[in-house]
Amino acid sequence: MNRGALPNFRDVRAMVAHRNSENTTVLVAQLERLGLKVSCKWPVDALEPTGFNVLFFDADRGYDGQFAWKPGSAPVPLIALMGGEAPGRIEWTLGQRPAAYLVKPLRPNGIFSALVIAFHEFEQRRKLEQKVAELAARVRARPAVLSAVTLVQTCMKIESQxxxxxxxxxxxxxxxxxxxxxxxxxxxxSLSPLAEQQGISFPKNSGREKQRPEIRSGGQ
Incomplete structure (x- = not known):
């Protein structure tokens, strides 16, 4: 990624879900230097995804029900603030699917990089999930596509392609x-949805002659 492709975080709204400490002081100061508008909240319970574009959360004190969304389905990029390495804490944090993380004690260096990575990763995940959903929809629609192709093929006496x-x-x-x-x-x-709703007439063939649909303009 070249420098020109790096995002500008000015006026991006950040939420910091962490108790007041030296770590939050460092984090908030650096975020504000980068142009973000920062809000802090602690304790946090069923946090709604409103009023912020990125969430920094305390992975050391996180718990189920802390956020209003289901684990792993955050509607904004998550950045985990990690201090310990207890297996249970790491497992819980991974379940939230953070897009980036920062290790405590926090320092100004690394915060910008974490933001860039978090937003990039979040966008890539969103695109992938959208693509998977589109592919799943196509698979579900395959019987309908086959049925429609067969119907057109039969009515117009043309090849399936x-x-x-x-x-x-x-x-x-x-x-x-x-x-x-x-x-x-x-x-x-039938082909009536096209004929009735879209002004398209699929004429029947006479003999072996193949015919294309006749498109009627709205003014005729």
Whole structure:
């Protein structure tokens, strides 16, 4: 990562969930030097993810129920503040899925790096989870896609690849996913959703001639 790609944290809101100590003094001072707006809170119970963009939390005194979200599903980047190495503490901290960590006693050096890593890691996780969700949706929609392709193929007497290409083109024109379009067609059991809702007419073939769908403009 080059210098030009590094984020600017000015006006980013940080929450520090840690008791008042020398560590918090160092952390808050450095965060404010970096331009962040910092709030501190302790004790913390069922902390809601509102009013801040990144959370620094005390891994040495953390407990279940401290945050309002489920462990491992924080809606903002988490940065763990770790002082001890007790196995139970490490296990609990890992369960929160922090995007970065800092080792106590805290020093100004390393805080900026932890912020950069935390935001980068959080964004990469978000993109990966979104991609996994999209792939899962595609897998669930496969029966609907097959049903819609077969229906178009039968009605228009064209090959399966042509039917799929036709549906894909229509999905792009309508600015929806092909899975969503196919689910709509499969649910109706006909091509009527396209004909009735989108102004598309799928004519029946006569003889061996292959026909393309006729697109009717809204003004006709």
């Amino acid at each position: 042509e039917a799929f290409d036709l549906l894909r083109s229509e999905a792009m024109r309508l600015q929806v996913s092909i899975e969503a379009l196919c689910e709509r067609i499969a649910a109706s059991g």
